[in-house]
Amino acid sequence: MKKPLLFSAFVMNTASHILHGLWRDEEGHQKDFNDVNLWVSLAQRLEEGGFDIMFFADVVGLYGDYRGDWKFHVESGLQIPSNDPLVLLSALAVNTKRIGLAFTAAPLQEPPFNFARRVSTLDHISNGRIGWNIVTSALENAFHNFGHEGLTKHDERYEWAEEYVDVLYKLWEGSWDEGALVQSRETGVHADPNKVHKINHVGKRYKVEGPHLVSPSPQRTPVLFQAGSSTAGKSFSSRNAEAVFIIAPTPDIARTVIEETRALAVQNGRDAKDIRFYQGLHFVVGKTVEEAKRKAAELDEKIDYHMMIAHSAGGLGIDFGHADLDTPIEDIETEGTKSILEWLKQSITGRKPVVGDFAELRSRSARIVGTPEMIADQLELWREAGVDGINVINATLPGSYDEFIDDILPILRERGLAKELEAVDGTLRSTLFGTDQLNERHPAAKYRGAFAETKVEQHFSG
Numbered sequence: 523m524k525k526p527l528l529f530s531a532f533v534m535n536t537a538s539h540i541l542h543g544l545w546r547d548e549e550g551h552q553k554d555f556n557d558v559n560l561w562v563s564l565a566q567r568l569e570e571g572g573f574d575i576m577f578f579a580d581v582v583g584l585y586g587d588y589r590g591d592w593k594f595h596v597e598s599g600l601q602i603p604s605n606d607p608l609v610l611l612s613a614l615a616v617n618t619k620r621i622g623l624a625f626t627a628a629p630l631q632e633p634p635f636n637f638a639r640r641v642s643t644l645d646h647i648s649n650g651r652i653g654w655n656i657v658t659s660a661l662e663n664a665f666h667n668f669g670h671e672g673l674t675k676h677d678e679r680y681e682w683a684e685e686y687v688d689v690l691y692k693l694w695e696g697s698w699d700e701g702a703l704v705q706s707r708e709t710g711v712h713a714d715p716n717k718v719h720k721i722n723h724v725g726k727r728y729k730v731e732g733p734h735l736v737s738p739s740p741q742r743t744p745v746l747f748q749a750g751s752s753t754a755g756k757s758f759s760s761r762n763a764e765a766v767f768i769i770a771p772t773p774d775i776a777r778t779v780i781e782e783t784r785a786l787a788v789q790n791g792r793d794a795k796d797i798r799f800y801q802g803l804h805f806v807v808g809k810t811v812e813e814a815k816r817k818a819a820e821l822d823e824k825i826d827y828h829m830m831i832a833h834s835a836g837g838l839g840i841d842f843g844h845a846d847l848d849t850p851i852e853d854i855e856t857e858g859t860k861s862i863l864e865w866l867k868q869s870i871t872g873r874k875p876v877v878g879d880f881a882e883l884r885s886r887s888a889r890i891v892g893t894p895e896m897i898a899d900q901l902e903l904w905r906e907a908g909v910d911g912i913n914v915i916n917a918t919l920p921g922s923y924d925e926f927i928d929d930i931l932p933i934l935r936e937r938g939l940a941k942e943l944e945a946v947d948g949t950l951r952s953t954l955f956g957t958d959q960l961n962e963r964h965p966a967a968k969y970r971g972a973f974a975e976t977k978v979e980q981h982f983s984g
């Protein structure tokens with residue numbers, strides 16, 4: 523029996539995330555991103571509609587300059603202003619019961635000790651529904667915002683992330699043993715001192731004594747997402763990720779990334795099925811194919827192609843602001859988002875890629891247009907390619923998700939491509955893997971019980 527696909531809503535706490543320019547549309551309520559009610563009602567709608575995850579992208583700086591300046595990003599609203607998703611998640615956690623809540627953050631942003639504490643707190647608040655999308659941030663401005671001279675080299679950013687997660691695994695999995703939190707009013711023992719440990723991490727970038735200040739949350743470690751498919755990216759995800767986001771131009775290219783990463787996971791002592799893969803797709807649905815095509819043409823009219831180019835090329839640190847759209851893209855070297863460039867080259871066959879293709883990459887090449895039945899047929903092909911879930915990209919909020927829930931999901935359920943609506947509470951990891959905590963094959967598991975010190979006399983042994 524083929525497993526139903528999982529569904530994630532790919533959003534960002536800003537006015538313009540992926541399909542740029544739609545905030546100007548009267549249906550574009552993403553314009554109201556500062557209003558928490560927009561997100562609370564969307565989270566509740568997604569939960570009722572059968573989505574498994576609400577996934578917040580995030581960046582902590584501006585994309586590379588466009589037309590020689592950064593002002594373009596401010597004027598057009600290209601992911602600035604953007605609010606902190608981790609803060610918003612606490613509001614969503616108390617207004618929902620089942621939907622997974624994933625946010626994006628990079629090691630660049632804060633020391634691991636404080637990050638561990640905030641995430642564990644959120645996992646408690648949400649009863650274990652938190653996911654973390656581990657990114658290394660590819661934006662020079664982001665590195666300047668955190669006091670660095672410039673963008674750390676691509677592969678070095680993944681080395682940095684390795685140490686960062688290593689510290690976090692020690693705090694989340696090793697610092698508090700099972701049953702450490704006692705809270706016995708009778709004996710006065712709040713926690714068993716023999717079961718709480720300092721981690722004394724000393725590494726290339728971090729020195730962290732511990733113990734973790736938060737007692738174990740339902741998942742201990744949030745569900746670990748990752749979205750980099752370069753060689754270093756795949757190597758990192760094969761060791762650490764439980765779910766990988768991709769935006770491959772075709773099911774065949776997705777299959778290659780998936781099989782390569784699964785094979786690497788096995789080489790790292792994990793099981794090939796220990797990682798779920800989510801393909802980023804956008805849908806334009808119509809009662810007839812003609813209606814769908816008409817809606818797609820209308821959408822293309824509304825998309826701001828300069829913003830699309832500034833977004834994709836800006837992630838590579840390249841300014842195509844003055845280039846004609848049909849300017850061939852010669853061999854580009856980047857310390858930015860390597861796999862995005864790879865996917866661009868792979869999505870163009872029979873001719874050299876040109877600047878204009880950057881605008882297509884995130885708009886048309888990740889789009890499925892058709893009736894609900896045609897969309898189901900296409901999703902069948904992505905599932906065949908090994909994709910476990912779809913990261914649904916929106917054009918307008920909440921409209922794109924209302925349409926997906928009302929017009930597309932019912933057909934997908936009929937076809938076994940989506941699971942039946944079921945109000946089952948549980949952790950996010952149980953939705954993906956049926957267990958609350960990381961399995962023994964994950965590198966974080968080696969820290970369980972790893973810090974047991976010599977027994978200390980309890981003060982309150984009464």
Ligand SMILES: Cc1cc2nc3c(=O)[nH]c(=O)nc-3n(C[C@H](O)[C@H](O)[C@H](O)COP(=O)(O)O)c2cc1C
Nearest residue numbers: 579580626657659749750751752755767859860861
């Ligand atoms: C679906 C998807 C979502 C992403 N979300 C973010 C994000 O929210 N913030 C970010 O800085 N990078 C994001 N990225 C970029 C990745 O983190 C990474 O930089 C990019 O995929 C290139 O990785 P690579 O250099 O290992 O190939 C995303 C990428 C994909 C495919």
